[in-house]
Amino acid sequence: MKDQTVEQYHEVIASCKEIFAKKTKDYGTAWRILRLPSITDQIFIKAQRIRSIQDKGSQKVQEDIGSEFIGIINYCIMALIQMDLKESDEMEIPYEVLEPKYDKAADDTLELLKNKNHDYGEAWREMRVSSITDIILMKLLRVKQIEDNAGKTIISEGIDANYQDMINYSVFCMIKLNNVKA
Numbered sequence: 001m002k003d004q005t006v007e008q009y010h011e012v013i014a015s016c017k018e019i020f021a022k023k024t025k026d027y028g029t030a031w032r033i034l035r036l037p038s039i040t041d042q043i044f045i046k047a048q049r050i051r052s053i054q055d056k057g058s059q060k061v062q063e064d065i066g067s068e069f070i071g072i073i074n075y076c077i078m079a080l081i082q083m084d085l086k087e088s089d090e091m092e093i094p095y096e097v098l099e100p101k102y103d104k105a106a107d108d109t110l111e112l113l114k115n116k117n118h119d120y121g122e123a124w125r126e127m128r129v130s131s132i133t134d135i136i137l138m139k140l141l142r143v144k145q146i147e148d149n150a151g152k153t154i155i156s157e158g159i160d161a162n163y164q165d166m167i168n169y170s171v172f173c174m175i176k177l178n179n180v181k182a
Contacts, residue, residue: 037144047072132172
């Protein structure tokens with residue numbers, strides 16, 4: 001089953017990357033203006049919308065929750081890229097320069113997924129999408145607290161690890177949602 005998860009991860013990330021590439025061509029890297037807390041809040045908005053739709057059982061904007069999970073993945077990757085860039089780096093980054101940074105963030109996150117899947121035995125496959133959404137929201141509240149503490153933690157993992165966890169949880173939801181439709 002682990003090879004299947006890696007294959008599914010690559011499929012989800014490929015679809016996310018395709019959207020990221022198209023949006024980069026449309027908008028450039030306007031997101032570079034965002035400070036990390038603003039990216040965190042963008043992710044929060046997406047996760048909160050997912051939870052609201054799950055709770056209400058209906059929606060008025062016809063973008064499905066799958067597109068919101070894709071948004072969470074891409075914003076988390078943007079955050080990881082932003083963390084590696086300096087303020088002095090160019091605001092506008094050509095996609096050809098950005099693509100390997102996207103791939104590195106996704107590949108590093110896949111390594112974390114493999115390690116956690118080994119230890120947890122793919123427990124996520126038995127979880128509800130709504131529970132995973134709640135965990136993403138919890139991770140966001142943790143990131144906000146760490147950001148409010150100027151990035152300092154006493155014992156907890158850092159902001160980057162939380163962004164990676166949110167990517168992986170969102171990938172899990174995309175896999176589960178695609179399996180439901182099949």
